Amino acid sequence: MGYWLMKSEPSVYPWSQLVKDKKTGWSGVRNYQANNNMKAMKIGDEAFFYHSNEERAIVGIMKIVKLWHPDPSDETGRFGMVDVAPVRALEKPVTLAMIKAEPRLSKMALLRQGRLSVSLVEVTDWEMILEMQKC
Helix, strand or coil: CCEEEEEECCCCCCHHHHHHHCCEECCCCCCHHHHHHHHCCCCCCEEEEEECCCCCEEEEEEEEEEEEEECCCCCCCCCEEEEEEEEEEEEEEEEHHHHHHCHHHCCCHHHHCCCCCEEECCHHHHHHHHHHCCC
């Protein structure tokens, strides 16, 4: 199983809306690396739902339910999307400040490539963040 982090601005599409919708297409990605990350996803992979900008925190876990397919909002035909469904909210949001304060997470793409909207999460980092939600 693969693990990912996917960002959304809460004022545009918050975690609560994904829960209400029960499933959504993760569209609008226009970065080649983020697009390639979505191409690498497999059904059943899990992703952290990260509220960017205003909140800057991981707030939930979602799963990939449909593989990469063309994004109808991309007129160039170069970019695609995956479909995701909520798994569960975190017990407590894990903030960017908490992640930065943990030296063992210093190699996360979230910290090294802060503007990347879809990034791979290593298993050890995934497990550590799941522990951090309990503190």
